[in-house]
Amino acid sequence: MTKVKESSTNQASRKFLAECDLTHAVRLMSGRWKLPILYLISKGQNRFGMLKKVIPNITERMLTLSLRELEDDGLITRTVFAEIPPRVEYALTEIAMDLLPICDHIRHWGLKHKQSIIFTD
Amino acid sequence: MTKVKESSTNQASRKFLAECDLTHAVRLMSGRWKLPILYLISKGQNRFGMLKKVIPNITERMLTLSLRELEDDGLITRTVFAEIPPRVEYALTEIAMDLLPICDHIRHWGLKHKQSIIFTD
DNA sequence: TATGATACATACAAATTTGTAAGTAATGAC
DNA sequence: GTCATTACTTACAAATTTGTATGTATCATA
Structure with a gap:
């Protein structure tokens, strides 16, 4: 949610994990x-x-901050209209739209998980 | 990754977001x-x-810490054997196994996203 | 000339996550 | 009696994320 900071183990493992497509993807959704x-x-x-x-x-x-990050990650576009008061519109990119059906799967699993916990605790 | 702390806006919105099955699920994967x-x-x-x-x-x-959280979230089980030196084995729960195929989708999307970024920057 | 509307920016602080370094416990093998 | 093995724990510190409060810019309208 902020800028890149100094080098560190933290940064190093972040980079390392980004090589994995899965953790890369999860990181994009993680804010x-x-x-x-x-x-x-x-x-x-x-x-x-x-x-x-x-x-x-x-x-x-x-x-x-979130909008900026989504934009930087190529998930949304930002369109500024030259009007007063200002008007700015956001839209999903194609790749972000590809994510929507996957989100449905994740959501469904999330519900199932909640229920599985109720019956276990 | 730690204990519950004091009440705050932070905690409040965390609780709020947990009501959504999707953000609940993403939070489980987020460490x-x-x-x-x-x-x-x-x-x-x-x-x-x-x-x-x-x-x-x-x-x-x-x-x-990660293993403990996964256990608390009902995603893995922990089995301790009464041996010396100690032996402890972890295993996925059923609900965690349900997550694996979804991870494949997410991974696939993650790769696609990486490629989409290469061609945009 | 003051006000409202919209979309922010900025300085600062608190909360959360991750990392560093060192120590613990049990016991069989030497 | 010392050492190696395994799976941790603990105190502390750094990095990252999130929140609070206040300020900025533009111009049409009142």
Whole structure:
């Protein structure tokens, strides 16, 4: 969620893990607000103000940071319109749209997992 | 990776997000070493020492913490044998095995994403 | 000239995750 | 009695992520 910092074991293993396609992918989804944002954009909530309204608890700062990261990771595009007051629209990229059906699988598994825990504890 | 701390906005939104099956699921996979560990256990690397050997860069502390969390989350089981030197074996739970095919999807998407970035930058 | 609307930016602080270094416990082999 | 083996634990520190509070820019409208 921030810039690259100094070199360290931390950075080294991050790089190492990025070589694996799986951990690379999971890292892209890993910010707290990333997937909610992606999902909502796909549902038409494609402006800063809209997202702010529909995501409870998110702060403007985190919304900004998350949008920037999603953009840097090639998951959303950002279009600025030369209007006042400003208008900026976000949209999913193709690769992000490919992620949506996988998210359905993950969501389904998440529910199953919740239920499996109820019956185990 | 640690205990529950004081109440805060942070905790509040974590709880909120856990209500969503998708973010709940992603959170389970989100530790840096979680999926590598799960994968390796599924491939027969089911002891502490084995995992330590085959996962470059991981520290004993992180391995311990990750294994504990996976256990707490119901993704692996831990079996202690009454031997000296100690022998402890880990195994995937059923719900964790259900995750494996989904991981294949995610991995495949991760590769596609990497390629999409190469051709865009 | 002041206000509102929109989409941010910035300085700072708290919470969380990850890493470093050293130590523990049990016991059979030497 | 010392050592090796295995699977950890603990105190501490660094790095990363998330949150709080406040400020900025533009221009049309009142």
